[in-house]
Amino acid sequence: MKETKKNKRTRKRGVQASRAKLTAAMHGAGFKTQASLADHMADIEQLDQPPKDLINRAFRGLPVEFRTIERLAQAMGVEAYDLLASRHDQETSAQIESANDAVTPAESDAEAFDQTPRHWHSAWYTKTAVAVAVLAIFGITAAIFAHRSLTTVNDVNIKLPPVVDRFSLIVIDEPDLPHLITDAFRHKLSEEFNVASEFATTVADSLQPDVLADELGADLVIRIATEQVGHHLGLQFYLYSMGQESLVWTDAIFAPTTQQVSEQLADTLRKVLLEITKTGNLQQYHFVHPSALHEYLVGRAALDQYSDIKNLAIARQHFSEAIKLDDKFALAQAGMCNTLSQESWLGATKKKLTDAARFCERGLLLNQNHPYPLIANAARRVAEGQVLEAIDLLDKVLANYGEHLNALIEMGDAQLAAHINQPSEARLNKALDYGSRAAQKSDNYWRIYQLLGRANYYAKNISAALVSFEKVAETVPNEVVLANLGTMYFCQGEFGLAEKQYQQVKQLTPDSYLPYEFLGMVNYFNGNFKASLELRELAMDKIQSKANDHQMWGAIGDSYRQLGDHEGARRAYREAARIIEKEALNGEHAAQNQLFLLHYLLQLQQLHAQDKPPEKLELALQALPRYENDIVDTAGLSRLSYIYLQLGHREKAKEIFSKAVDICPGYRKLPDLAALVSDQKIADQSSDL
Template sequence: MNEPKRKRGVKASREKLEKAMLAKGIESQIQLARLISQDEGLHRPPKELISKVFREQSVSHTNLARVAKALGVESHTLYMNSQSTPINATPLASNFKPRSVDSLAELKQRSRPILAIMVVSLLVILLFGLFQEGQEEEQLTSSTYRLYGYDPKLKNVGLYMAEEFSVLSLIFEEIRKKLSASPLLNFSQTKSLSMSNNSVKEYFDHTQSSLLFRIEVMQGKRYSIILLYAQTEQVNYPVAFQLVRSSLLANNQQVNNLIAEQFSKQLHKASQYGEINELVNVDALNYLLSGFDLLFDHTDNAAILSAQSRFQNAISLDSKLVEAYAGLCIGLSYESYMNNAAVSFEQAYKYCELAKELDPENEFAELAFAIYYINKADTDAAENTLLHNQGSPISAADEFSLKAQITFQRFQDGQEVNEVDIIESALKSIKGASELWRSYNVLGQYYLSKGETNKSLLILEQGAEESKHPVLLGNVGSLQLCQGNLASAEATYRQLIAQKPEHYIGYEMLGSVYYYQREYEPALDYRKQALEKLPKTNIHQLWGVIGLIYAKLNELEVGKPYLLKAIQLIDQDESMQIAALSDLISREYYEFVMSGSATEHLDQDLINRAFKDINSLQLSSIMHLSELMKASSRLEESRIAKQTAASICPIYNRA
């Protein structure tokens, strides 16, 4: 069977690049690199790509398209043209003189040696050109990458780290220990952790090392990527990486040891064989890092979509990047949950599967599947996924957060759980990574459900300060509202809107402040603004409350479409077996209001079941239950239900 053709790159003309830069008003290559990083939301400019393009070396079509986009031109206008230089030759026809048959035959005889020489010369030129192109395209076409300038027999290797990456000091020290202890290596270590790029040549000379390993870090807002490079005086290859929460680098020795262990294996392999099997695509990692940072605020639809775009870009540059597939699975799961999109759930599952196929033991592939199942409200599958995880310290804090969410979801569904597990899992998660806002949220909501309002408020305030997440700040306002402190709640929500004008929560809850002040017109206005931020949301309360406010304004007909939408969303959840008892009671109340408060079709069995499990209901659903019982002339039970809600949140006394 014939070998498949290797993927070829393309070359750009330096002259055309410089003309395009001049037309765009770009003065330098670094300015062009920064323009690309700004346009693509990268954490560092793609300097290596720009350098390679301007050296007229082969790059992928995707990478050249990125450069062309920044220059405002089409990719093909930058292609190097092998015949761009015109040949100034006189046309043959102008000097042509007819020959006799004999002279033509004589010419043919004399031309044979010349033709042979020309053919041989042409073959040499072609072979040389192919060799040159092969070297230029080595990263695109080769399955192994030689460490030119390093002799594996000598095994004289060194290790260094630039001083600006001091956050990696613990990892550096662990790698240094492992290399020093290896009897297989002639290891030269740095006396200092500081080594600037300008002194690399001096370090080669001073230590007589011919192969250097260095570690760097790409730092985002919430995540970091640790990079390992193998460097000789001729080549500089990125050979390994690890995505990790930034907070874990500073205070988690287990994480540092694990990364050092993984990198040390790569170092020994490269030192032994003098070659690398696979390189890391740094540009793809730029997209990956940006995508995971955007996923932090996964209650913002625009951020979720932007994160998905980053992951797609990463995959286009590196089709084996497991973490990018995992990120896509997570992003699509969040989008599906928020927008009630079954199609996105199907796509999410496919990307989770791809991540697992590429690397079954990858921490992020495991987490992605667990998050996928939680968003589908399949707590059993989510729990089983976590049980099969390897327990990596890199993902431990996230796993504890997910365990807390699973147990709390079961608690809300009225299932019998060990409530201590909610508290312990959430606290372990927060201790591991203080920015895990969902852990604070679960803990705060749990204490609120137990009537410990002050404790809940304290937890949520701490979480809002640590994580800076809008949901937690919104929930701080909700507890202020819950306690009847309307002025403080309003100030908190206005602060949230100022910080996150694109987020729905501030508008939604400011509407609630006006609602309890019985100012229904502004309440309606802010609630509608919240809905505009999430036009495809499957959060039934966002739709239902607007319908209920219209009913308060005696405009039920205007409010019916909103109530109907809320009912349809709960119906869909019920068909997927993910509707909680609280949702079913709210649906019963929406239908009751839509009917003009007719009581003959009320489901008394559902009402009885909800009253029996009243402590598992959301507070708003308890108030709906109270209204349904009042309409059914079950006045004492209605009073008990309302008092249950008001004992936790005194604001319900105003309802």
């Protein structure tokens, strides 16, 4: 009997509910959470335990019995068939799950990556200093306007009173809403409506819309409900007319940008109300369901935090939920792009940026004029190395939206990235200028001081950088921030303070690799090579993926080399070189990586006691002069100086090393270049430590 191939897909028994429809019904019935719905079901069905697992399964879009859908419908007072997922719902859910799978770290060695953010001095060479670690932290925040939505939200028909000329309208001042916004609303709405003054609500007996309308004789009343999540404020606009109150618009703003967005937000509300008063419905305007808006706000708040793997995972989860609820939510699409762009700094770069591009393109397609999709797309361009293109995009945002806080921060980051890629004093000064202008807008947003700290570091103003990083540490005192603060002490030559700072990180996060790596660095600079090796290997044991950080392997190789263990050094340098080759296959071809690769290969050649480098390596080493203008941080400069020293070019090595010491004076104690410290120029530069 001939066998037939089995279909790889297995039929899933049961039916699927639409998460969007479930969430809308849940909120419509007055339940804020799935847990409260479960408690209600337990009460009406007289159950011993709330059916939380059952509800969770339905909300996740997993197959359930139709009887389960009926029970949920009964609890929420809707029809069961109105909760079932359409084909479009199922396809959207599948696309999001696919995207989440795409950004999940692979288990294979070729694709594995460390899920902990990189930082500054990795071992003894500054870990691409600020170029990888702190530059990797891109927080794109912007004033945001939520636009598309579930069709169920917009299917409203509003009864309107007859009017002879213009509708009269009252805007209720909400305690949590900045007066700047409500004042802008009144001013803009007065172009089309007779609007009561800001004192109208103070003379009425109640703030209830029906009471206000009756007492003051208003045709319409606007009530604005708010939801604060971090720095972000969600807005829900309700219109009261003829005894009926309807949700007519939702939006969100980033608090520090209130002044920049209030006029545009007011104009949007004016257009919405005009459409309603002309047609009685909102067929021409689409807005986001409050449930999707809530998920977005939580995602943005997580993205505002320091960009470690935990916060990025939280942001990605909530943006995914927002897109599941509304796949036309432009800002959620941009948020997902932003998250993936930041995750690309942690590893699997090519894949992450490919996925980020898809979400950014979708967000821009849905809304080409909003600042957040534009800013998120600019951050993606920077992550891809297209820094000048990112600067052009940000120029447009600043031209259209004025001194927009997050556009200023992102422009500062982009200008600094341009300086790192191609040293330019003008670019560096621009980065400092944008950071200073951002600081005038807000004095408590940590990303501003992160930018100023990095820019001052490259401007060789370590004391100013230290002040900025201390400010960051006060706001977000996590392990990476505290470790970076220790690095500033290290650069000042205060090794004791640096070690104390790293010990504090160790107490805060004993399972993290960070304190052990940095303590290994301090011990290496102090000549304690055995202790440095033990600490560096301990850091490697604690890291989640040993395969992705060539500088950590290079540092271990350095400790082995100083101890005379040539076999151990060869193993570590070979692994470091392999990682760079893997990164090249993922599209990473930075000059910094190529320089480090030459260093590792040269160490391997010398450890094999060869008189001269092989022909291919010798040809590559002849191209060293081009790196002198491409490298601006202590990590690369120190490696370049060491290569020149090993090749017998002592004067050139001194010249390059003096640049490294000029940026970070603590490097004067680097054991590998101790032979150069006797140079008077370098000694003079560090005499004030």
